[in-house]
Amino acid sequence: MWGDLLLLPVLNALIVPHVAIGAHLAVPFVLAAAISLWLHAGWHGNHATAVRDHMWPIRRHGRWFRDLSLAGWLHVAYVIAELGLITAWAFSPVPDAVGLLVALLLSVHVPIGLLQPGWFATGHRPVDATPLLICSLALLWAIVLIKMVFFPFVSSWPS
Numbered sequence: 001m002w003g004d005l006l007l008l009p010v011l012n013a014l015i016v017p018h019v020a021i022g023a024h025l026a027v028p029f030v031l032a033a034a035i036s037l038w039l040h041a042g043w044h045g046n047h048a049t050a051v052r053d054h055m056w057p058i059r060r061h062g063r064w065f066r067d068l069s070l071a072g073w074l075h076v077a078y079v080i081a082e083l084g085l086i087t088a089w090a091f092s093p094v095p096d097a098v099g100l101l102v103a104l105l106l107s108v109h110v111p112i113g114l115l116q117p118g119w120f121a122t123g124h125r126p127v128d129a130t131p132l133l134i135c136s137l138a139l140l141w142a143i144v145l146i147k148m149v150f151f152p153f154v155s156s157w158p159s
Contacts, residue, residue, distance in 0.1 A: 002112065002116075003108070003109040003112040003113055003116075004078070004082075004113075007105050007108060007109045007112075008082055008109065010105060011086070011102060011105045011106065011109070012082075012085060014098050014101055014102055014105075015085055015086070015088070015089040015092075015094075015098075015102060016085070018089070018092050018093065018094040018095075018098065019085065019088045019089060019092045020092065025084070025088055028084050028085075028087035028088040028090075028091065029080065029081075029084035029087075029088075031084075031087055032079075032080045032081075032082075032083035032084035032086075032087050033080045033084075035083060036076055036079040036080045036083060037076070039079070040064060040068070040072075040075075040076050040079075041064045041065075086102075086106070089102060090143050090147075093151065094147070096147075096148050096152065099144050099147050099148060100144065102144075103140055103141060103144040106140050107137060107140065107141075110133065110136050110137060110140070111133055111137075114129045114132060114133045114136070115129055115133065
């Protein structure tokens with residue numbers, strides 16, 4: 001939550017000027033929707049004894065999408081929007097400095113977003129989130145390096 005409040009507005013301000021609006025944005029947002037639904041299904045755990053919070057205050061059905069509260073569905077939509085924008089950034093040309101700043105902010109935000117909810121809910125570090133954290137950060141930095149090495153941003157075209 002704190003990363004969403006403090007880091008993502010800065011991230012959005014860095015990304016939005018470099019993402020072209022068009023039908024091509026359907027791909028990043030569909031991908032973001034699939035990832036968001038997968039992440040939230042995993043957080044639920046599909047059983048009635050899992051952690052209860054504002055997203056799943058009551059787990060009477062044992063299915064993540066049926067137990068999700070209105071606040072939970074709004075969170076799923078928010079994650080889709082943010083992840084869609086970040087995915088669009090991955091496929092958009094940006095200056096190297098912007099790419100590095102985005103990667104640095106996400107390198108702080110991703111551990112907060114993956115580890116803090118479980119830590120808050122259980123009182124200890126969620127070990128099962130570690131592989132996803134490592135893969136997410138590795139993918140992030142691989143994207144940045146690929147963007148910088150193979151698709152360098154040209155800030156001004158020669159006349």
